Amino acid sequence: MRTLIGEAGGLRTPGPSAEAYAPANIALCKYWGKRDNELNLPVTASLSISLGRLGTRTRLTPRSGADDRITLNGDPVPADSVFARRLRTFLDPFRAGEAKAFEIETENTIPTAAGLASSASGYAALVMALDRLFGFNWSPAQCSIAARLGSGSACRSIGHGFYRWNRGEREDGMDSFAVPVDTPWPELRIGLLHISSGEKNISSRDAMKRTVETSPLYREWPGKVERDLPRLAEALADRNLHIAGAVSENNALSMHATSLGAWPPVLFWLPETVEKLHAVWQARADGLSVYATMDAGPNIKLLYEASAEPAIRERFPTLEPVSPFEEMPEKSPGAVSGSRVD
Amino acid sequence: MRTLIGEAGGLRTPGPSAEAYAPANIALCKYWGKRDNELNLPVTASLSISLGRLGTRTRLTPRSGADDRITLNGDPVPADSVFARRLRTFLDPFRAGEAKAFEIETENTIPTAAGLASSASGYAALVMALDRLFGFNWSPAQCSIAARLGSGSACRSIGHGFYRWNRGEREDGMDSFAVPVDTPWPELRIGLLHISSGEKNISSRDAMKRTVETSPLYREWPGKVERDLPRLAEALADRNLHIAGAVSENNALSMHATSLGAWPPVLFWLPETVEKLHAVWQARADGLSVYATMDAGPNIKLLYEASAEPAIRERFPTLEPVSPFEEMPEKSPGAVSGSRVD
Numbered sequence: 001m002r003t004l005i006g007e008a009g010g011l012r013t014p015g016p017s018a019e020a021y022a023p024a025n026i027a028l029c030k031y032w033g034k035r036d037n038e039l040n041l042p043v044t045a046s047l048s049i050s051l052g053r054l055g056t057r058t059r060l061t062p063r064s065g066a067d068d069r070i071t072l073n074g075d076p077v078p079a080d081s082v083f084a085r086r087l088r089t090f091l092d093p094f095r096a097g098e099a100k101a102f103e104i105e106t107e108n109t110i111p112t113a114a115g116l117a118s119s120a121s122g123y124a125a126l127v128m129a130l131d132r133l134f135g136f137n138w139s140p141a142q143c144s145i146a147a148r149l150g151s152g153s154a155c156r157s158i159g160h161g162f163y164r165w166n167r168g169e170r171e172d173g174m175d176s177f178a179v180p181v182d183t184p185w186p187e188l189r190i191g192l193l194h195i196s197s198g199e200k201n202i203s204s205r206d207a208m209k210r211t212v213e214t215s216p217l218y219r220e221w222p223g224k225v226e227r228d229l230p231r232l233a234e235a236l237a238d239r240n241l242h243i244a245g246a247v248s249e250n251n252a253l254s255m256h257a258t259s260l261g262a263w264p265p266v267l268f269w270l271p272e273t274v275e276k277l278h279a280v281w282q283a284r285a286d287g288l289s290v291y292a293t294m295d296a297g298p299n300i301k302l303l304y305e306a307s308a309e310p311a312i313r314e315r316f317p318t319l320e321p322v323s324p325f326e327e328m329p330e331k332s333p334g335a336v337s338g339s340r341v342d
Numbered sequence: 343m344r345t346l347i348g349e350a351g352g353l354r355t356p357g358p359s360a361e362a363y364a365p366a367n368i369a370l371c372k373y374w375g376k377r378d379n380e381l382n383l384p385v386t387a388s389l390s391i392s393l394g395r396l397g398t399r400t401r402l403t404p405r406s407g408a409d410d411r412i413t414l415n416g417d418p419v420p421a422d423s424v425f426a427r428r429l430r431t432f433l434d435p436f437r438a439g440e441a442k443a444f445e446i447e448t449e450n451t452i453p454t455a456a457g458l459a460s461s462a463s464g465y466a467a468l469v470m471a472l473d474r475l476f477g478f479n480w481s482p483a484q485c486s487i488a489a490r491l492g493s494g495s496a497c498r499s500i501g502h503g504f505y506r507w508n509r510g511e512r513e514d515g516m517d518s519f520a521v522p523v524d525t526p527w528p529e530l531r532i533g534l535l536h537i538s539s540g541e542k543n544i545s546s547r548d549a550m551k552r553t554v555e556t557s558p559l560y561r562e563w564p565g566k567v568e569r570d571l572p573r574l575a576e577a578l579a580d581r582n583l584h585i586a587g588a589v590s591e592n593n594a595l596s597m598h599a600t601s602l603g604a605w606p607p608v609l610f611w612l613p614e615t616v617e618k619l620h621a622v623w624q625a626r627a628d629g630l631s632v633y634a635t636m637d638a639g640p641n642i643k644l645l646y647e648a649s650a651e652p653a654i655r656e657r658f659p660t661l662e663p664v665s666p667f668e669e670m671p672e673k674s675p676g677a678v679s680g681s682r683v684d
Contacts, residue, residue, distance in 0.1 A: 216562045216565065216566050216596070217559045217562050217596060217599055217600070217603075219562055220558045220559050220561055220562060220603075223558065224558050246605065249607070250603070250605050250607070253602045253603065253607050254558070254559060254602070254603040256602065257559055257599035257600070257602040257603045258559070258599070260595045260596070260598065260599040260602070261559075261562075261592070261595065261596040261599045263588065263592050264623070265591070265592070265595050265623070267616070267619060267620070269616050270616060270620075271613030271614065271616045271617045272613065273616065274609070274611050274612060274613045274615065274616050275613045277607075277609060278609070278612075281606070281607070
């Protein structure tokens with residue numbers, strides 16, 4: 001982080017306040033396995049779709065007290081929570097001058113019931129707010145790197161649409177950031193199927209580590225991603241749901257499969273996960289174009305096109321549809337949204 | 343099959359009737375993938391435990407009519423069913439002389455609700471009854487090969503206890519048969535958890551084929567089996583449930599994982615499968631020594647020792663326990679059971 005601050009000419013006096021919005025994202029080709037646990041450097045590249053209106057809005061205000069004050073959806077966050085401690089550590093390089101502490105107001109537009117992680121949009125919004133607050137004028141790549149240091153997948157949440165996180169080769173991670181894949185697909189829908197927002201039995205971070213270390217099946221993962229990524233990118237450019245959906249679903253199931261081969265076994269699924277997967281496959285057998293993807297948790301996200309929505313909603317009454325290319329809060333030309341309040 | 347009949351000096355006039363019993367078996371290191379679909383030759387070796395009192399008893403009686411007559415648990419089996427057609431084809435090499443047809447009376451002592459395949463014990467019992475009927479005096483290895491031609495895993499059902507099916511190298515399969523692993527473990531229990539006896543959405547045969555052909559994860563399978571088998575054999579000799587259970591559970595989950603990476607995806611599980619898996623892991627977290635294994639279906643089998651049974655039954659009230667080394671119908675010294683009725 002100090003490298004990025006240095007590249008911007010060092011810490012200046014911050015403005016009075018700044019805020020930014022970042023969307024959550026879902027990987028169609030997953031980020032699964034780190035080659036550096038400190039810097040969140042991935043074993044492979046990955047590719048995501050941002051979730052438009054579902055994301056995080058964060059306002060940062062420097063304050064003179066000794067302690068940060070953090071609120072989440074209006075409620076104070078206990079200072080000793082994991083969330084608060086990670087946030088404080090992340091903000092440490094930005095403390096200077098009179099106002100060494102921050103007030104951090106975070107609003108998630110992701111309904112808790114959506115079963116989506118908010119750390120990606122959270123760190124992306126925070127980084128963009130910091131950029132505005134200090135006037136760093138970071139490039140999207142620099143924002144992406146800064147967000148990655150907070151949470152790996154956050155590097156793909158710095159804008160709307162598809163993002164490809166390039167693996168990079170450097171040990172310092174300065175070439176490992178996400179770039180927009182400029183192939184808009186207005187008809188594409190992401191349908192969230194909420195299964196559980198309960199505490200996971202294992203964190204993504206620990207599951208990833210255990211899988212890399214103990215599952216022989218993981219050895220096939222890097223090669224699989226190398227084959228999946230170009231097929232996926234081509235399918236997105238062609239707006240070919242049949243291929244994009246199949247590659248995404250197969251990629252997600254393969255990710256979960258590598259974990260199942262770990263010891264002790266890692267299974268994110270709940271009974272309802274299996275019920276819904278079979279329902280997706282039955283829908284396809286009945287002629288509907290719908291595909292599933294899943295992150296490191298029990299929840300399922302459906303991929304389909306707008307025209308299929310009525311039929312899909314009939315089968316999945318709890319569906320929460322997202323239009324990633326039609327609901328883009330604060331979309332700015334640079335694909336990074338944020339505003340400095342002076 | 344004609345080779346085996348030739349080795350026994352050809353078809354003689356059969357006796358009036360013969361019967362045999364063979365136990366079902368569950369692989370602790372799975373048979374997953376064929377290198378020859380006609381001869382049921384496996385990609386790797388495998389290792390199983392026979393299920394004692396759960397198995398198949400078959401009586402064979404030559405008859406002069408044109409058609410076989412097949413009964414299953416007393417009920418006539420329709421001649422055009424898959425079951426009857428496979429059986430007829432299997433019996434074709436044994437048709438000669440006056441009585442070219444057979445009456446085949448099959449009794450499964452596997453309760454339908456046990457959710458166990460009966461093809462393994464079925465073909466093993468049939469082969470042993472044929473051996474007796476024609477007086478071939480086949481060796482256990484020859485019986486195993488003959489059973490394998492009916493159904494791959496049947497080659498491990500020719501006796502009680504642990505069996506190791508050696509892969510073999512020959513193209514004609516004459517070195518691919520199961521041998522007893524003589525490490526009795528009287529305290530070992532297999533607990534059947536019945537989840538579904540419904541029709542599978544895909545046959546084991548087709549699932550295996552699709553996995554080998556389309557799942558990149560399958561590439562790790564042969565190497566995994568090579569590492570698992572010696573660890574498992576050593577643990578069985580030591581009666582070390584901690585290792586034997588862990589290797590078996592990890593092997594089974596890895597098998598299911600390879601299928602999940604196939605396209606279209608193959609998932610044998612039902613919602614209850616996941617529920618029960620989590621319950622097994624919770625039981626272990628609570629200090630119970632219990633491990634899960636699963637074949638190509640939704641049902642779960644538990645591995646534990648007799649002393650843990652009360653505690654396990656409390657958590658799994660529908661448990662059906664099997665004592666593989668204490669309930670061995672018709673155990674004969676040669677590990678092959680059968681009787682010729684002259």
